[in-house]
Amino acid sequence: MEENEDSVQEKHFRIEMQVSNEVMGRKNIVKKSWDESKKMWEIAAPAMMTAVTQFSIGFVTSAYVGHLGEVELAAVSVVQNVIEGFVYGVMVRMGSALETLCGQAVGAGQLNMLGIYMQRSWIITGVTALVLTPFYVFASPLLQLLHQDKDISKLAGKYSIWVIPQLFAYAINFPLQKFLQAQSRVWVMTIISIIALGFHVLLNWVLVTKLDRGLLGAAIAGNISWWLVVLGQIIYVVSGYFSEAWTGFSWSALKSLAGFLKLSLASAVMLCLELWYFTAVILMVGWLDNPEIAVDAVSICMNLQLWTLMIALGFNAAISVRVSNELGAGNPKAAKFSMVVTVLTATAIGVVFTTLILVTKNDFPKAFTRKPVVMKEASKLGYFLAATIFLNSIQPVLHGVAVGAGWQFLVAFINIGCYYIIGLPIGAVLGYKLKLGVKGIWTGMLAGYLLQIVTLIFILLRTSWHKEAVKAEEHIKTWGGSDEPQQSSSENNMNG
Template sequence: MIEGGLVHMSWVESKKMWSIAGPAIITTVTQFSIAFVTAAYVGHLGEVELAAVSIVQAVIESFAFGIMLGMASALETLCGQAVGAGQLNMLGIYMQRSWIITGVTAVILTPIYVFASPLLQLIHQSKNISELAGKYSIWVIPQLYAYALNFPIQKFFQSQSKVWVMTLISVVVLVFHVLLNWILLTKLGHGMIAAAIAGNISYWLINLSQMVYIVSGYFPDAWTGFSISAFKSLSGFVKLSLASAVMLCLEVWYYTALVLLVGTLNNPEIAVDTISVGMNLQLWTLMIALGFNAAVSVRVSNELGAGKPKAAKFSVLVAVSTSVMSGLIFASAILGTKSHFPKVFTNKPLVVSEASKLNYMIAATIFLNSIQPVLHGVAVGAGWQFQVAYINVGCYYVFGLPIGALLGYKFNLGVEGIWSGMLAGSLLQTVLLFIYLYRTNWENEVSLKNQRY
C-alpha cells in the first residue's frame, strides 16, 4: 500500500516537473544552439577562426553569460516563492527590478568585449587567436544586452510554469539562425563578422517576440505595466542577485579557466580547437540539465512559498533521480561514438583524433553536469546561493584547478591532465552538495522564506 502510494506520488511529481522541464529543456537547448550553430559554421572556415570564436564564447561570453544569468537567477527564488504564496502582483515588479540590475551590469561588462584582444594576450593567449577574437568580440556586444533582457523574462515565465510560448519562439528562431548562417557564410562566403551579425539578429528576435507576448495581456495578474515600484527596495534585490551571480559565475568560470590553461600549451590552435569540441558538446548537454535546474527551482520555491516542506523535499528526490538517469544516457552516447562526435564541429583529422582521446573524460563530465544543475536549482529555489558559492570556491579553485595545472604542466599530460583536474573538482563539489542536501532541515527553510520578500 505504502509502495503504491509512493509510486503514485512520484508519478504526480514527475508530471509537474516535466511540465516545466520539458519546454525549459527545449528552450535552453535551442537558445544555446545559436552559439553551437555559429561555432559549427565558423569551424569550417579554418582552425584559427574556430579557435578565435571558441575562445570568445568560452572566455568573454561565458564570463558575461555567467554574471548576467546569475544576476537574473535571484528571480527564481523571489518569483517562485511569490507564486507559492499567491503574490502574483509582485512578479512584474521583480522582473523590472532585475532588468534594471542586468542592464547596469551589461554596461559595466561592455569594456571587456571592447578590449578582448589585449585582455586575452595579457593572460598569455596566442596573438593570432587573440587579435581575431578581439574583432569578433566587438561585433557580438549586442548579444550582451540581449542577455540583460532575456534572462529575467525567462525566470518570469518559468516561475509561473508558462514556458511553451518561449519554447516555440526559441525553436523558430533557431531554424531562422541556421538558415541565416547558411546564406551568409556558405552561399555568400562571408566570414566571422557575418556569423556575429547573424547571432545578434537571432538573440534580439527572441527578445522582441517574448516582449510582445508579455504586453499582450496574457499575464493580467503578474504584468500590469511598467511601475516606479521597480526602483524601490533595490538594495535587498541586488544582494540576492549578487549572491546568485557569484554562485553561478564560480561554476561557469571554472570551465573558462580550463580553456585559458589549454590556450597556453604548445600548439595552442590545435589545443584550443580540441578542448572546444569537448566543451561545446558538454555545454550542449548542460543546457538539457538546465531544464531540470529550472524545474526543480520552480518546484522547490513554489512548495516552500506555500509552506510545504515535505513536498519540497520530495520534489528534490524526483528531480535528482531523473537527472541521474539522463546523465547515464548521455555519457553512454558519448562512449559509443568515440571517433565520430568531434566531426560535428570540425573536419580537421588531427583535431578529431585529439578530441577522441578525451572520450572518457567528456563522458564523465557530462554525467556529473547532468546532476550538478539540479542541485544548484534546489539551492536557488531555497535561497542557498551564499552557501553554494563557498562550496564552489573550495572545490573548483582550491582543489580542481591546481590539480589540473599540476597534471597538465608539471607532469606534461597536456589537455588530458588539465581536464582531469577539472573533473576532480566537479566530483568533489557534487559529493559535498549531496551531503548538504541530506542534512537540510526543510521545516526551517519554510520559516526562512518570509524574510526574502
C-alpha cells in the same frame, strides 16, 4: 482450544493488515512519484528545449565557422568560452535572483509582485551589461594578457566587438525567462526559441556560406537571432496573458534596489564561479604547446558538454521552480520529495548521454571540423567528456535546489573551495608538472566537480526543510508581498 484458534486468527489478521498497509504504502509512493514527475516534466521538458535551442545558436555559429579555418574556429571558441562565458555567467545569474523570489511569491500567491521583481532585475542587468561592455571592446589585449595565441587573440577581438548587441539581449532575456518559468509558462518561450534557431541557421547559410561574409556574417546572424528571442518574449508578456503578474511599468521597481542587488550579486557569484571554472580550463589549455589544436579539441568537447548541460538545466529550472513554489506555499515535505524525484530522473538521463558519448567518441568531432589532427585529439578526450557529462546530470539539479531555497551565498563558498582551491591546482600540477597536458588539466576539473557534488549532497541530507519553509515566508514579507497568501502553488500552476 478456542482461545488458541482466536489467537491464530488475530495473528493472521494482523499479518494481512500489515501486508495491506505495505502494499498501499508502495502504491501511494508510486502515485506520488508519478504526480511529482508530471509536474516536474511540465516545466523541465520545455525548459530543456528552450535551453538547447538558445545554446544551439552558438553551436550553429561554431559549426559554420569551423569550416572557415582553424584560427577562425579557435577565435570564436575563445570568445564563446572566455569572454561570453564570463559575461553570460554574470548576466544569467544576475537575473536568477528572480528564481528564488518569483518562485516563492508564486507559491504564496503573491502574483502582483512578479512584474515588479522583473523590472528591478532589468534595471540591474541593464546596468551590468554597460559595465561588462569593455570586456568585449578590449577582448584582444585581455586575451594576449592571458598569454593566448596572438593571431587567435586579434581575430577574437574583432569578433567580440561585433557581438556586443547580444550582451544587451542577455540583459533583457534572462529576467524574462525567470518571470515565465516561475509561473510554469514555458512552452511559448520554447516555440519562440525554436523559430529563432531555424532563422539563425538560414542566416548563417546566407551570410557565411553564400555571401562569404566570414566572422562578420556569423556575428550579424547571432545578433539578429538573439534579439528575435527577446522581442518575441516581450510581446507575449505584454499581450494580456498575465493580468495579475504584469500590470505595466511601475515606480515601485525602483524601491529596494540595494537589497535586490545584493541577492542578484550572490546569485551571479554562485554561477560565475561555475562558468569561470570552465573558462579557466580553456585558458590553461591555451598555455600548452600547439595551442590551436589543443583549444580546438577541447572546444569541440566543451560544446558537446555544454549542449548536454542545457538538458540538465531543464531539470535545474524545474526543481528550482518546484522547490521555491512548495516552500513559498509552506509545504516542506513536498519540496524534499520533488528534489528526490528530480535527482533520480536527471541521473538516469545522464547515464544515457554518457553511453552515447562513449559509443560515438571517434565520430562526434566530425560535426565541427574536417581536420584529422583535431578530430584525433578530440576523440582522445572522449572518456573525460563522458565523465563530465555524467556529473553534469546531477550537479545542476543540486544547484536548482539551492536557488529555490535561496542558498546562493553558501554555494558560492563551496564553489571557491572545490574548484579554485582544489580542482584547478590539481589540474595545473597534472597538466604542466607531470606533462599530462589536456588530460591532466581536465582530470583536475573533474576532481573539483566531484567534490562539489559530494558536499552539496551532504548538506541536503542534513537540511531541515521545515526551517526552509519558514525562511521562504520571511523572504516574501521582506520583498514586498502581503502577509496573507492568496492561493496555493497548485492553484497557480499555469501551463502555457
